[in-house]
Each structure stands twice: as structure tokens, then as C-alpha cells.
Amino acid sequence: MKVIKIHEFGGPEVMKIEEAERPVPQADEILVKMYASGVNPADYVVRQGGNHILKPFLKLPLGLGLDGAGEIEEIGSDVAGFEKGDKVYGIPNFLSGTYAEFIAAKATQFAIMPNNISFNEAGAIPSCALMAWNGMDLGKVSAGQRVLVHGAAGGIGSLALQFAKSKGAYVIGTASQRNFDFLKQLGADEVIDYKDENFAGLLQDIDVVFDASPVFSEGARMMMAGALKDGGRFVSVQIPYPFSEAFLDILAKKHCEAKMVRRELDVAQSLSEIAKLIEGGKVRVVVSRVYPMEKAAEAHAEVETKHVRGKIALEIRKESEPI
Ligand SMILES: NC(=O)c1ccc[n+]([C@@H]2O[C@H](COP(=O)([O-])OP(=O)(O)OC[C@H]3O[C@@H](n4cnc5c(N)ncnc54)[C@H](OP(=O)(O)O)[C@@H]3O)[C@@H](O)[C@H]2O)c1
Numbered sequence: 438m439k440v441i442k443i444h445e446f447g448g449p450e451v452m453k454i455e456e457a458e459r460p461v462p463q464a465d466e467i468l469v470k471m472y473a474s475g476v477n478p479a480d481y482v483v484r485q486g487g488n489h490i491l492k493p494f495l496k497l498p499l500g501l502g503l504d505g506a507g508e509i510e511e512i513g514s515d516v517a518g519f520e521k522g523d524k525v526y527g528i529p530n531f532l533s534g535t536y537a538e539f540i541a542a543k544a545t546q547f548a549i550m551p552n553n554i555s556f557n558e559a560g561a562i563p564s565c566a567l568m569a570w571n572g573m574d575l576g577k578v579s580a581g582q583r584v585l586v587h588g589a590a591g592g593i594g595s596l597a598l599q600f601a602k603s604k605g606a607y608v609i610g611t612a613s614q615r616n617f618d619f620l621k622q623l624g625a626d627e628v629i630d631y632k633d634e635n636f637a638g639l640l641q642d643i644d645v646v647f648d649a650s651p652v653f654s655e656g657a658r659m660m661m662a663g664a665l666k667d668g669g670r671f672v673s674v675q676i677p678y679p680f681s682e683a684f685l686d687i688l689a690k691k692h693c694e695a696k697m698v699r700r701e702l703d704v705a706q707s708l709s710e711i712a713k714l715i716e717g718g719k720v721r722v723v724v725s726r727v728y729p730m731e732k733a734a735e736a737h738a739e740v741e742t743k744h745v746r747g748k749i750a751l752e753i754r755k756e757s758e759p760i
Contacts, residue, residue, distance in 0.1 A: 441536035441733055444498045446486035449734035452501065452536075460541035467519060467544045468511035473560030474502040474535040474751045476728070476736045477592065478651055483532070484737065488677045500534020501733075502751070506550050506560035507540075516544040526550035526559040527708060528567065531700075535560075536733060538753060548708035551715035551722075556756055558722040561748035562596065566711050568674050568698045569597035569649070573604065575696040576645035576672045580605030585643045587661060588650030589625065590616035592748045593674050597647050598623050599720040609643075611636060611650075619746060623721065631657070640664035646671045651743045653678040662687045671695045723747030 440457045462468040480501050482488055487495045506526035509519055519525070527547030529540050550559035572593075578584055584601045588594040589610030601608045602624040610620040611631040620628045629636050631650070637660030646661045646669070653675050662671060662684060671693060673680070680695050688695050714720040725746040728736040736751055 438538035439730065440500060440534070440538065441502075441730065442498045442500050442534070443484055446484065446495075446497075449481075449484070449737045451484060452733050452737070454730060457537070459539045462511050462513045462541040464513045464515040465543055465545075466513045466541045467509050467516060467525070467547060469505075469507040469525060469540050469542060469547070470510045471505050471507040471535065471538055471540055471560075471753045472556030472756060473507075473727075473753055474505035475561045475564055475592075476733075476740050476749050476751050477503050477564055478740055478743075479503055479564075481737045481741050490677050494532060499532065500537060502535030502537075503531075504528045504560065504563035505535035505540070505753070506556045506563075507753075510539065513544065519544060519547075524550050524556070524559075526563050528563050528704060536730065536751060536753070544705075546704050548705045548712060551712040553716050554722050557727050557750040557752055558724050561724050561750040562592070562722055563708060565592035565748065566596050567700070567702065567704060567707055568593045569600055569647075570707050570711060571698045571702050572597055572647045572649070572672045572674065573600045574702070575698065576647055576670045578604050578606050578645055582606045582644035583609065583642055584645045584647065585609045585611070585640060585661065585664065587611045587631065587646065587648045587657065588652075589620050589623075589628075590746055591649060591651060592745065594647075594649035595623055595723055595747050596720065597649055598625055600714070601647070603714055603719040606645075609640065613744075616746060619723075623723075635660065637661050637664045642666050644669050648673040648675065650675070655681060655684065658684050659687065662691075662693070665691060665693050667691050667693070669693045672698065674698050724750050726750075727752050
């Protein structure tokens with residue numbers, strides 16, 4: 438089978454397509470015939486050698502890719518609830534790599550994918566969707582609240598915006614102006630240009646800030662903290678960028694809490710609930726571009742711009758391809 442691996446850290450050119458043995462699933466695993474993988478910021482961070490959190494875990498050679506979708510080809514002896522041929526989406530074990538024609542992964546990390554979207558759409562979203570889902574939970578987002586989604590046009594942000602709307606919140610999204618119509622189509626009640634030097638000055642009485650921006654900025658954090666209501670919540674996806682003491686002090690004075698998203702949630706259950714929202718038309722998956730496996734370098738270059746609209750997908754095999 439074909440797989441993309443890196444044997445050294447560096448630019449997009451270090452990714453090579455090579456032949457590998459098809460993995461054999463363990464008792465608690467499924468073998469997934471992959472159709473599509475998501476392309477996430479973590480993929481290029483890993484490819485470049487990692488950040489202070491990831492570095493200790495990166496041992497070459499490495500496969501790339503956090504999430505994806507495909508069809509179950511084999512089922513481990515202890516796995517219940519799936520059948521061969523099921524179409525699934527999920528996140529395999531961290532750093533095991535999804536840019537591959539087959540992957541073996543813990544069954545608990547997968548769910549049946551939404552029945553009204555393509556493999557490219559389903560494969561593009563699991564990691565981002567879980568981050569956004571976890572963010573709604575940590576933020577305790579509920580009907581009638583005013584929720585600010587910062588970086589609302591990206592992979593996590595575009596889903597968070599829609600999850601918050603599906604809970605009945607009033608959602609304000611930030612993006613650059615070229616994405617204003619996009620955010621409105623996704624259901625944003627208000628849109629704000631984050632390039633406006635004092636964008637948070639336009640905001641007030643925010644119950645929950647969900648910061649899904651790929652750009653780490655103490656200034657942006659401080660401005661958004663200023664817009665929070667007393668007792669509000671600030672949730673961030675910027676795991677490698679801890680909250681500063683000064684920022685936490687400001688929140689404490691307003692009795693606000695700060696939380697960082699994490700991966701420790703019930704993946705299968707969360708993905709099943711997300712699938713229901715997608716099937717019910719409450720959440721739209723936007724894949725702005727699909728790259729074939731051979732063009733993984735171009736896909737990485739696009740994600741590195743930090744201006745992807747929605748998601749991009751890496752197509753591992755075409756849906757029409759004979760089994
Ligand atoms: N993807 C994951 O599964 C995952 C998991 C954990 C953590 N994270 C972290 O979460 C962050 C977001 O991830 P993502 O996958 O959603 O990223 P992404 O899709 O690459 O984000 C792209 C979006 O960010 C917006 N953006 C760019 N500069 C901005 C700024 N200065 N302020 C606000 N928005 C800005 C862009 O909007 P415009 O084009 O309109 O500027 C674009 O739509 C990253 O730091 C990532 O490392 C991601």
C-alpha cells in the first residue's frame with residue numbers, strides 16, 4: 438500500500454510517497470481502507486520537527502496526518518458495533534499517520550460518518566470537529582448566550598460557529614473581510630474584521646470567547662478578555678501557547694475562567710453526535726480544496742498560509758474507484 442512518510446524534518450519536500458506493508462489490526466482495532474485524510478496545522482508542525490510539546494514524541498521515520506475517513510476492511514476480534522464495509526470517520530492513535538491507503542486504529546476512535554457527505558468532507562473534519570465540540574463543552578455554550586468565535590473561517594472556527602448556532606447562541610465571528618459572506622452563510626449573527634486594530638472595542642457582554650485563531654497573540658487575547666462579561670469563559674485551541682499570568686489576572690478580576698481544549702473526550706460518541714447535526718442540516722462541512730496524495734506538499738503549503746477557508750482534504754483514493 439502507499440503511504441506518505443518523512444525520514445527527516447523539514448519543508449514540504451521531505452514528504453515522500455512510499456510502499457509499506459498493510460497493517461494488521463489488533464483485537465481492539467479496525468483496519469480502515471482510507472479514502473481521505475484531513476490536512477491540519479499539526480501536520481506541518483510535525484513535518485518541521487515539532488514544537489516544545491510535540492518534539493519529545495517525534496521519532497523518525499514518521500507518518501503524517503491526524504484524521505480521516507474510509508471503509509472498514511477488517512475488524513479485530515474484540516471490536517463490537519461495527520461491520521466490514523461501514524463508512525467511518527475518526528482520529529487514529531496520535532502520530533500514527535492517516536496519509537495512507539490503509540490504517541489500523543482503535544475502534545473507539547471512530548464513528549459511522551455522516552450519510553450525506555463525501556469521504557473527502559468526512560475525512561477532513563474529525564480533529565477540528567472534536568476540538569470545536571470540546572470547546573462548546575468547556576465554554577458551557579447554551580441558548581441565548583453571546584459567543585465570540587475568533588478565527589471563525591478556519592477548520593475549527595467554521596465548525597465551532599455552527600455548533601454554537603445549533604445550541605441557540607448569538608454568534609459573532611471574526612475573519613478577514615473576504616470571509617464575511619462565508620461566515621454569514623454559516624449562520625453568524627455578526628461578523629467582525631480581526632484586522633481592525635481594536636476589534637474587541639466593537640464587542641461587549643460576551644459570555645464565551647472561543648479562540649480558534651492559528652495566530653498566537655497576547656494582544657488579541659487581552660482585547661477579547663476585555664469584552665467578556667463578569668463570570669464569562671475564555672476557551673482557546675492554542676495548546677502550545679499557554680495563558681500568561683497577566684491574562685489570567687484580568688480574567689480572575691472579572692470572575693472569568695480560561696480553558697484550553699484537549700483531546701480527552703469520548704471520541705466515538707462525540708463524532709456520532711456531530712454526524713447527527715450534519716445529517717440534520719444543522720452543520721455544513723466546507724472543504725474548499727481537495728488535493729490528491731501526490732500533491733501533499735501543495736496541501737501543506739496552503740495550510741501554512743493560515744488562511745484556509747473551512748478545510749482542505751487529501752484524497753487518498755477516489756470514491757468511484759473499484760473495490
Ligand atoms: N486542526 C486541529 O485539529 C487542531 C487541534 C488542536 C489545536 N489546533 C490549533 O488550532 C488553531 C486553529 O486550527 P485550524 O485547523 O482551525 O486552523 P486553520 O483552518 O488553518 O485556520 C485558518 C483560519 O484562520 C484565520 N486567521 C488567520 N489569521 C488570523 C488572525 N490573526 N486572527 C484570527 N483569525 C485568523 C483565517 O481567516 P482569514 O483567512 O479570514 O484571515 C483562516 O480562515 C491552530 O493554531 C492549530 O494549531 C488545531
